[in-house]
Amino acid sequence: MTRIALVVTDPEFYADDPDPDTPLILDSLLSADVLAEMVVWHDPEVDWSAYDLALLRSPWDYPLRPAEFDRWLQHVAPLTRVLNEPHMVRWNMDKHYLDDLASAGITVVPTSYHRSPGSAAEALTRAAQEGVTGGADGPAHVVVKPTVGSRSRLAGLFRADDPGAQQLAEAIIADGAAAMIQPEVPELSEGLEKAVYMVDGQFTHAIAKGALLARGGGMIGGIYGENAQVVEVTEEEKAFVRQVLKAVMKVNGTEMPLYARIDIVDTARYGKVLLEAELIEPLLNLHHAPGVEHVFAEAIRARA
Ligand SMILES: Nc1ncnc2c1ncn2[C@@H]1O[C@H](COP(=O)(O)OP(=O)(O)O)[C@@H](O)[C@H]1O
Ligand SMILES: [Mg+2]
Structure with missing residues (x-):
């Protein structure tokens, strides 16, 4: 029987932020006679070679521990088939x-990347001087966000000359990522x-x-x-x-x-x-699209 690991993280992590998709996919796979189960990515007890496929579902804490996630991917890749492919996933972890x-x-969206506070400050000064971003009147606004991140963690929208923009860029750099600066896209x-x-x-x-x-x-x-x-x-x-x-x-x-x-x-x-x-681990919003869980489950089964 086909065994599939739906890769998730610790239950506590979902306390305020439940993953609505994985139970639907799990049920659909089980009803198709696939032995699927949720498995915590960083659980050291897991025998990954026992699975035909490890599907990255909601390891949503990976941006908090990217180096560990990267090592984990390298560890599991030879033991089982991981999807999406680890090579593509590692490339996708960093918004470069x-x-x-x-x-x-x-x-x-035009993006500049900054590894030092000075470089971020220059870009913000430039954005403030260039002025209008979206075609509307008024001061330029920018979005500052990390190259490794998701669910808007450490993302912020500021006037380019707001000290908060620089502070956020510095917080991102201190956190270990690069800071991305983009003009606000009004849409x-x-x-x-x-x-x-x-x-x-x-x-x-x-x-x-x-x-x-x-x-x-x-x-x-x-x-x-x-x-x-x-x-x-x-x-x-x-x-x-x-x-x-x-x-x-x-x-x-x-x-x-x-x-x-x-x-x-x-x-x-x-x-x-x-x-x-x-x-890597998109929220799928399957509860808004009834039936898609079966399409996805069938696609997973076909690749296992
Ligand atoms: N350049 C931008 N202008 C205006 N809003 C933005 C811009 N970039 C990001 N946002 C807002 O911030 C959210 C999070 O940014 P995103 O690049 O999607 O990173 P994440 O990986 O955190 O989802 C977006 O969904 C959007 O609402
Ligand atoms: Mg996003």
């Missing part, structure tokens, strides 16, 4: 990957980001999650909260997403990712842009 995708022809602040889900390269569903960052730092409403709504995706948007997946495969020399969440936004300034290609 956006540069690779830009080189492969994908439009991304993101308006909540027009679309997360487009692809299983085996096929569109399954798409979600708008609303605006997340409060002006002046922190989250709207004080905590991270995606207000997920199912949205329609146009043919042009699907074509853009397929181009992103092609670029991902080309850059990595790998096959089609089993799953992907491609975050895009249509902008007045840049046209369609890629914000993020999440290939």
Whole structure:
């Protein structure tokens, strides 16, 4: 019988932030007679070679311990099949990957990367001097966020001359990542980001999650909260997403990712842009898309 590990983390980690997807996938796999179970990625007792496939589902604490996660990937890769592929996952852990995708022809939000406070300060001064970002009047705003991060951890939206922007950049650098600085994309602040889900390269569903960052730092409403709504995706948007997946495969020399969440936004300034290609542990929002859990479970089974 096929054995599949759905890779998660400690139950306590989900106390305030439950993973709604994995139980649905688990049930679907079990009903298809697959021996699937949730397994904690950093549990030293696990015999990974006992599984036909380890599916990275919600190891959501990896941005807090990236070096350990990286070592873990190297440890398990020879023991079982890991999906998405470890090589692609490691590349996807650091948002410098956006540069690779830009080189492969994908439009991304203009981004500068900073490993020192001085370099971040220069970029912020430049952004403040350049002024207007989104076409509207008023002072330039920027988003500062870490190269290794998810769920908006250490991400903030500030006026470029707000000392809080520099402080956040320094906090990110002290935390061990590089700080990314981007002009504010007004359409993101308006909540027009679309997360487009692809299983085996096929569109399954798409979600708008609303605006997340409060002006002046922190989250709207004080905590991270995606207000997920199912949205329609146009043919042009699907074509853009397929181009992103092609670029991902080309850059990595790998096959089609089993799953992907491609975050895009249509902008007045840049046209369609890629914000993020999440290939590691996306929240799938399956409870908003009844039936997709079976599509995903079947795709998992087919690869095991
Ligand atoms: N350049 C930007 N302009 C405006 N909002 C942004 C910008 N970059 C990110 N955001 C907001 O911050 C959120 C988190 O940023 P993102 O790059 O997606 O990182 P994460 O990996 O934390 O999801 C986005 O979903 C979006 O709402
Ligand atoms: Mg995101």
